[in-house]
Amino acid sequence: MQNIRKVTEDIYWVGASDRRLALFENLFPVNRGISYNSFVILDEKTALMDTVDSSITDLFLENVEAALAGRTLDYLVIHHMEPDHCANIEEIVRRYPEVKLVGNKSTFSFFEQFYPMDASKNYYPVKKNDELNLGAHTLKFTMTPNVHWPEVMMSYDLKDKILFSADAFGCFAPIDGNLFMNELDFDQRILAEARRYYVNIVGHYGKNVLSALKKLSAFEIDMILPLHGPGYSGELIERMLHYYQTWGAYLPEEKSALLLYGSMYGNTENAVDILAGKLAEKGVANIKIVDISRTDPSYIMADIFKYSNLVFAGTNYNTGLYIKMDNVIREALHLEIKDRKISFIRNGTWGGKALEIMQNYFSDEKRFTIVGEPVEIHSSVKDGDLAPITELADAIAASILKEEE
Ligand SMILES: Cc1cc2nc3c(=O)[nH]c(=O)nc-3n(C[C@H](O)[C@H](O)[C@H](O)COP(=O)(O)O)c2cc1C
Numbered sequence: 560m561q562n563i564r565k566v567t568e569d570i571y572w573v574g575a576s577d578r579r580l581a582l583f584e585n586l587f588p589v590n591r592g593i594s595y596n597s598f599v600i601l602d603e604k605t606a607l608m609d610t611v612d613s614s615i616t617d618l619f620l621e622n623v624e625a626a627l628a629g630r631t632l633d634y635l636v637i638h639h640m641e642p643d644h645c646a647n648i649e650e651i652v653r654r655y656p657e658v659k660l661v662g663n664k665s666t667f668s669f670f671e672q673f674y675p676m677d678a679s680k681n682y683y684p685v686k687k688n689d690e691l692n693l694g695a696h697t698l699k700f701t702m703t704p705n706v707h708w709p710e711v712m713m714s715y716d717l718k719d720k721i722l723f724s725a726d727a728f729g730c731f732a733p734i735d736g737n738l739f740m741n742e743l744d745f746d747q748r749i750l751a752e753a754r755r756y757y758v759n760i761v762g763h764y765g766k767n768v769l770s771a772l773k774k775l776s777a778f779e780i781d782m783i784l785p786l787h788g789p790g791y792s793g794e795l796i797e798r799m800l801h802y803y804q805t806w807g808a809y810l811p812e813e814k815s816a817l818l819l820y821g822s823m824y825g826n827t828e829n830a831v832d833i834l835a836g837k838l839a840e841k842g843v844a845n846i847k848i849v850d851i852s853r854t855d856p857s858y859i860m861a862d863i864f865k866y867s868n869l870v871f872a873g874t875n876y877n878t879g880l881y882i883k884m885d886n887v888i889r890e891a892l893h894l895e896i897k898d899r900k901i902s903f904i905r906n907g908t909w910g911g912k913a914l915e916i917m918q919n920y921f922s923d924e925k926r927f928t929i930v931g932e933p934v935e936i937h938s939s940v941k942d943g944d945l946a947p948i949t950e951l952a953d954a955i956a957a958s959i960l961k962e963e964e
């Protein structure tokens with residue numbers, strides 16, 4: 560049964576949620592599912608803003624038909640040519656053969672790479688700042704390359720001041736009735752998942768995010784409608800733009816320590832617990848310890864973006880660094896994390912290069928500041944280790960508390 564929702568007088572949400580999906584992009588756990596948003600604008604001309612993932616095709620097509628209420632479709636605007644939003648372009652062209660596909664050069668070349676249909680007669684190419692008049696509504700196009708694919712563009716509705724933002728401002732969240740974040744407890748329910756979405760989907764492209772934000776600053780925005788999760792209106796727009804500014808610039812939100820450990824038998828964990836206790840005694844709040852072996856990397860990456868001070872506690876493993884720790888660090892570096900304060904704990908029983916490998920990853924002084932002396936544990940923590948752990952805690956606490964002044 561169709562399930563369409565009114566967003567404004569003449570704009571309808573025609574998307575749906577997939578709550579059976581375990582891993583978004585076959586990588587990121589989406590515990591509550593995720594929505595694929597799509598919108599119909601009913602004006603003198605009709606427009607469909609993106610399609611959806613193949614998992615919800617049937618409901619989506621019913622929704623589009625219901626929203627159009629017997630009218631034909633004049634335009635399909637393709638903000639992002641990724642299959643989770645494009646799986647139904649061919650079917651839309653089959654159903655509405657006259658529809659104009661609005662996109663840019665890369666949109667159409669990606670379309671041709673993904674899908675066999677020759678739809679070239681339907682192409683309606685647009686460039687930056689082009690406008691598409693639908694009647695009362697006029698859509699103005701802004702190219703926002705690499706947020707997070709090269710062909711990504713956004714459109715701004717001059718009439719209702721709505722930004723159709725493609726994947727930007729999305730969230731790992733379904734639509735549970737409420738179409739807007741403002742109708743939900745944002746801090747409790749959304750922020751962490753909006754951050755985890757940003758970090759893992761867009762995090763690598765901070766520079767492009769900042770340049771997109773600069774372009775968007777030309778618009779007065781009353782509503783943001785992303786392709787995943789609820790939209791934004793009211794005071795949350797300013798807040799979200801601020802978060803994107805922070806995340807795009809790789810600025811930490813929490814002046815505190817994130818302690819990441821990989822431990823086979825618990826001794827490295829023991830060292831981390833002792834360090835964390837000493838940090839707390841010195842007045843550091845909101846310390847977080849994460850066992851990287853049992854935490855999905857997408858959550859670890861989100862925390863790495865959040866915290867100012869990162870402690871990597873890794874063990875020697877087959878003469879190198881514990882593999883999961885190696886993966887965590889490589890992934891964080893690939894996301895272009897920078898401007899973090901880094902400290903190390905290494906545990907080993909007979910020898911290996913865990914410490915050197917970790918130090919090597921963070922050797923770029925323009926990108927990272929090393930705090931304190933690395934602590935080296937030999938199999939288990941002993942009395943003699945307490946002094947170096949305390950010194951490391953002193954150095955980390957000083958770097959955090961100094962900044963807070
Ligand atoms: C499969 C395996 C390989 C290991 N390889 C090394 C190694 O090459 N060099 C070393 O010093 N310790 C090695 N260790 C020992 C770990 O570093 C050891 O687990 C650690 O010192 C104790 O810390 P934990 O209790 O946190 O695991 C290895 C342990 C395992 C299980």
Ligand SMILES: [Fe+2]
Binds near residue numbers: 639641707726
């Ligand atoms: Fe995408």
Ligand SMILES: [Fe+2]
Binds near residue numbers: 643644
């Ligand atoms: Fe997407």
